[in-house]
Amino acid sequence: MGKRVGMEVAIAAAEAVALCNIDVAAVYPITPQSHIAEHMADIIHDGRIDAEFITVESEHSAISALAGASAAGARAYTATSSQGLMLMHEILPIVSAMRLPICMANANRAVSGPLNIWNDHTDIMPQRDSGWICLFTENGQEAIDLSIMSFKIAEDPEVMLPCVVNIDGFQLTHMIEPLEFPSQAEVAKFLPPRKPFAQLHPDNPISMGCFAMPDTYTETVKAKEVALQGAKKVVIRVFSEWAKRFGRKYGVVETYRAKDAETLMLTMGSMGETAATAVDEMRKKGKKVGLVKLRLWRPFPVEEFKAAIAGCKTLVVMDRALSTGGAGGPVATDIKSILYGEKKKPRVLNVVAGLGGRDLTVGDFVNMFGLANKKKNEIFEFYGVRE
Amino acid sequence: MDPVQNFEIFAPKLIDRKEYFSPGHRACQGCGEVLALRHILKALGDDVVVANATGCMEIISSGYPQTAWEVPYVHVAFENAAAVGSGVEAALKALRRKGRIADRYVKTIAVAGDGGTCDIGLQALSGAMERGHDMIFFCLDNEAYMNTGIQRSSATPFMAATTTSPAGEAIPGQRTWKKNVPEIMVAHKVPYVATACPSYPIDLVNKVKKAAAVRGPAYIHVFSMCPTGWRCASEITIKMGRLAVETGVFPLYEVENGKYRLTMEVPEKLRPVKDYLTPQGRFRHLTPSNIERIQEQVHREWEILLNKVECMQPW
Numbered sequence: 203m204g205k206r207v208g209m210e211v212a213i214a215a216a217e218a219v220a221l222c223n224i225d226v227a228a229v230y231p232i233t234p235q236s237h238i239a240e241h242m243a244d245i246i247h248d249g250r251i252d253a254e255f256i257t258v259e260s261e262h263s264a265i266s267a268l269a270g271a272s273a274a275g276a277r278a279y280t281a282t283s284s285q286g287l288m289l290m291h292e293i294l295p296i297v298s299a300m301r302l303p304i305c306m307a308n309a310n311r312a313v314s315g316p317l318n319i320w321n322d323h324t325d326i327m328p329q330r331d332s333g334w335i336c337l338f339t340e341n342g343q344e345a346i347d348l349s350i351m352s353f354k355i356a357e358d359p360e361v362m363l364p365c366v367v368n369i370d371g372f373q374l375t376h377m378i379e380p381l382e383f384p385s386q387a388e389v390a391k392f393l394p395p396r397k398p399f400a401q402l403h404p405d406n407p408i409s410m411g412c413f414a415m416p417d418t419y420t421e422t423v424k425a426k427e428v429a430l431q432g433a434k435k436v437v438i439r440v441f442s443e444w445a446k447r448f449g450r451k452y453g454v455v456e457t458y459r460a461k462d463a464e465t466l467m468l469t470m471g472s473m474g475e476t477a478a479t480a481v482d483e484m485r486k487k488g489k490k491v492g493l494v495k496l497r498l499w500r501p502f503p504v505e506e507f508k509a510a511i512a513g514c515k516t517l518v519v520m521d522r523a524l525s526t527g528g529a530g531g532p533v534a535t536d537i538k539s540i541l542y543g544e545k546k547k548p549r550v551l552n553v554v555a556g557l558g559g560r561d562l563t564v565g566d567f568v569n570m571f572g573l574a575n576k577k578k579n580e581i582f583e584f585y586g587v588r589e
Numbered sequence: 590m591d592p593v594q595n596f597e598i599f600a601p602k603l604i605d606r607k608e609y610f611s612p613g614h615r616a617c618q619g620c621g622e623v624l625a626l627r628h629i630l631k632a633l634g635d636d637v638v639v640a641n642a643t644g645c646m647e648i649i650s651s652g653y654p655q656t657a658w659e660v661p662y663v664h665v666a667f668e669n670a671a672a673v674g675s676g677v678e679a680a681l682k683a684l685r686r687k688g689r690i691a692d693r694y695v696k697t698i699a700v701a702g703d704g705g706t707c708d709i710g711l712q713a714l715s716g717a718m719e720r721g722h723d724m725i726f727f728c729l730d731n732e733a734y735m736n737t738g739i740q741r742s743s744a745t746p747f748m749a750a751t752t753t754s755p756a757g758e759a760i761p762g763q764r765t766w767k768k769n770v771p772e773i774m775v776a777h778k779v780p781y782v783a784t785a786c787p788s789y790p791i792d793l794v795n796k797v798k799k800a801a802a803v804r805g806p807a808y809i810h811v812f813s814m815c816p817t818g819w820r821c822a823s824e825i826t827i828k829m830g831r832l833a834v835e836t837g838v839f840p841l842y843e844v845e846n847g848k849y850r851l852t853m854e855v856p857e858k859l860r861p862v863k864d865y866l867t868p869q870g871r872f873r874h875l876t877p878s879n880i881e882r883i884q885e886q887v888h889r890e891w892e893i894l895l896n897k898v899e900c901m902q903p904w
């Protein structure tokens with residue numbers, strides 16, 4: 203096991219990827235991802251790893267270049283945020299349909315307008331239907347571990363899908379934390395070089411990215427859906443292999459003091475730690491509250507989620523994005539759909555909070571738990587908004 | 590024209606007999622673009638990977654579960670052929686260095702239409718050329734968005750009627766002159782830039798071979814006749830390409846490290862543009878004074894090109 207070092211999380215994410223024997227990286231700078239891009243450049247320019255570094259002219263070209271690189275058989279990596287992810291949007295479902303296991307870090311940031319560089323999840327949510335495996339991290343260690351695991355998951359022959367690791371912008375990317383790195387030899391054992399199912403090379407000429415007529419398009423959509431749903435068991439398998447090798451345990455859904463809780467709150471990403479502190483304070487006062495943390499957002503771990511909330515009376519879902527003009531935040535909307543057919547289900551309250559870097563303190567989480575006491579709730583409500 | 594320097598252009602039998610783009614594809618009768626593609630692939634041989642933009646050539650060649658491509662081929666989207674090519678080139682380089690693919694040189698090419706090059710793909714093209722990827726970019730220019738139904742692009746010539754630049758009572762067709770993308774590529778200091786036309790197949794093949802010999806970026810702008818979009822008879826495709834060249838509407842030249850050279854026989858006097866415009870339905874609304882205006886512009890552009898040939902020194 204490696205030694206503990208103090209390091210900024212964005213830099214640590216790049217260092218983690220440097221352990222993964224990548225072949226091609228293509229990045230375009232955007233706040234708050236830029237430290238990942240800069241550090242990746244340092245690593246490659248210093249010759250610490252043998253990879254091509256493409257300084258693309260846009261995020262659209264970053265993901266496009268990686269589509270080409272991955273199709274040619276390379277292990278390919280990029281990192282982006284907010285507007286950059288929005289610019290990639292067109293290519294994301296093409297990459298997953300072509301079954302290219304590209305891995306990406308997304309430093310979660312609010313989407314314009316107005317322009318705002320701070321943290322929320324409004325950038326990743328419009329990408330949720332694009333067929334990517336989508337993971338969330340709560341701290342720097344998770345950013346390291348999941349960055350490495352993402353390649354293993356994405357490249358699994360049963361999966362062959364792209365994977366995005368969400369690292370909350372600033373609130374995580376710019377924190378300096380005590381972190382532990384596995385050694386290069388350990389990672390090499392865990393993650394051998396990519397063995398592509400098919401690749402662009404004259405030794406075996408193939409055509410990739412062919413168009414589909416109405417008689418085959420639906421089948422391709424279903425094939426992607428089956429593959430993405432099937433990815434869950436591989437995610438779980440890779441998590442358990444990681445736990446065996448490196449001692450840190452991960453779950454697709456994780457809980458905190460949830461066993462006998464009457465009220466549960468669901469969070470994703472870095473807010474989980476603040477919410478956990480709120481749970482501790484409320485537990486001290488005898489309140490039966492707990493926390494559910496969704497680590498795997500796509501594919502949605504339905505069974506694990508249902509098991510995690512079994513027995514609770516009220517579920518407060520905190521969304522850090524809004525489906526404008528719709529039925530609330532995207533996470534709560536999914537959860538309500540999943541629970542609709544259940545005989546025994548909790549009351550679901552949806553709070554949209556922490557947008558565009560609006561800070562949420564322990565007290566704010568206590569207040570959000572308090573919404574469970576209201577007799578009547580809206581379909582969703584904003585928390586902490588000035589009227 | 591120097592007959593010694595151009596000796597090889599008189600040897601058509603040197604062209605590869607092998608077909609790399611199979612028959613049975615869905616291109617229109619008389620398609621100049623697919624003819625260009627066939628010659629380009631013959632010039633490149635087996636060791637090539639093609640990144641293709643969405644467009645006519647993609648749609649006629651790669652309807653699942655069939656493909657016309659005998660060489661490795663990838664299509665991702667419309668505007669990103671150059672970016673996809675960048676990634677392919679980088680990957681081939683890295684994987685060869687790391688011993689994960691055969692240790693031999695494989696050329697990457699990107700192919701796009703005029704929309705995928707001059708309009709929506711211009712940024713990706715500029716980025717790829719500026720970064721110096723070892724890649725040939727081919728613009729197969731049929732002067733409009735033919736795949737979507739003949740809409741104007743920035744490569745559509747002045748006054749041509751398209752479905753979005755119709756010959757109306759108030760506005761008689763395309764209002765702008767054709768964007769000169771080869772010049773933009775020269776401004777990027779791309780080591781080899783050329784114009785070509787499948788009506789001159791040996792010239793085209795030679796230019797592709799020259800571009801392939803460059804270990805860096807190269808750009809070839811191929812004038813690709815389109816009877817469907819130009820509203821002309823499909824059996825006069827080859828003739829239309831020759832007329833475009835002979836009238837000076839689309840001169841054939843190459844720019845090696847900044848040095849311009851005409852690769853066509855320089856006539857004492859260019860043919861009148863009227864000969865090129867008249868057979869095409871897209872120019873049928875032109876008045877004699879319209880034609881005169883186009884003629885003046887073609888002469889002016891031709892003089893500018895001759896000046897460059899005479900004056901520009903290699904970098």
